[in-house]
Amino acid sequence: MSSEPSFFQISYNIFLQYWPMFLKGTIVTLILAIAGTLTGTVIGLLIGVVRTIPTHPHDSTFKKILLKILNIILTIYIEVFRGTPMIVQSMVIFYGVPILFGIKLGVFQAAYFIVSINTGAYMSEIVRGGILSIDKGQFEASSSIGMSHFQTMVNVVMPQVIRNILPATGNEFVINIKDTSVLNVIGVSELFFASKSIAGNNFKYFEVYLITSIIYLICTYSVTQLLRFAERRIEGRDSYTIHGSTTLTDSKFEIRPGRS
């Protein structure tokens, strides 16, 4: 038996010693990823809807100009946040907001804001694509029964869009689990930040970051599997009940069509 402890033993010991810190970091990472993805998706849905408001030739000039300005602002927002790294955005926002607006941001608040606004930029393009991919016939059928554009969006289009963008939203979530690591530059105590502190203590960089990788992988893999399960659930019941008789409501039988 060698007196030197093996690599695995060292790693295991590090984990035993520091697991509360790893856990805390993981929780912060997950909370930021979840909250940021949800808020970003809501931002994306709102912007996607605004950016697809149709204009008719007989609309008022005021409405046309207002929409045009709104569209320009939103385009700038999307391009800026998709066109710069989140790590740079973090620095600019965290140090810039107090200077420009006189608001002192908490580290966690700033982090939540950055992830949300960043995700929002990506999601609004995904949502816009989702809305544009809805069959024109759905809009036409809707207006042929007198529904307004707003009613059509709420009752017909958005439910279909949300279902269609679910995989993309899940993808954003997984990306956010990984990308929140850049927030360590503003001192958010997420998983990467925690790992940095641990490694700074014991100088076992390789072992510490290997543990960190495994934790990230476990998180992203479980989320992917969970989303896949959720998607299958949402695909919905592929059977329906035929009410064989309107008078005898219990005379039902189920049909399971071959195609889904």
Place this chain on the structure above:
Amino acid sequence: MKDKVIEVNHLSKNFGENEVLKDIHFEVYSGEVVCIIGSSGSGKSTLLRCINLLETATTGEILYRGTDINTPGFSTTQYRTKLGMVFQQFNLFKNKTVLGNCTLGPIKVLKKSKEEARKTALKYLDVVGMADYIEAKPAQLSGGQQQRVAIARALCMEPDAILFDEPTSALDPETIGEVLKVMKELAKSGLTMLIVTHEMEFARDVSSRVVFMDNGIIAEENTPENIFTNPNNPRTREFLKRTLDK
């Protein structure tokens, strides 16, 4: 003379340089079943879509029960609820069940109560023979079933008239019959119908009037007997010969 439901005057429609409808004059009276026939690209769908405001006419006027629909204060929403539309591709709301498709308009637009809307929906789903499928989603139904639900959806708005744009053209030959049968019954019940169709036999049997469109104009308009046995216009004769020979 019966009430005029729709009147179209000097209507034209351009898509860019392409003049698809040229100075159309056209009327539909209450209780009439008008079939529009004509070759592909002659502007039949465009005419229907202009009447229904899915397209904006380039020039001309559309009157609903004598009132120009561009009159200030005229509610286009209400106008649309008065004209049902049945599409070639059914266009059922994919996220809604059969029942949901039929109750959405009555609840959201006509502001009926859920209970009332459901009752109306069941009544009309029964008319089209789909009352047993209220829980099904559109994707679970055959084309013919979907189109019958789409007809019920239009009926649920209790419209003044229903416009049909080639309601059977996307269907398998076996299911065309079930949809035509429903439409025949509706015609018999006195519903005002404006139907674009390639089903000549159906047009001959149910129409009160047949309109033949050719190249953006109404080339001939007559009773089905006259159109099918003794057409005035050589273009009509040619079209019918081509179609009926198939």
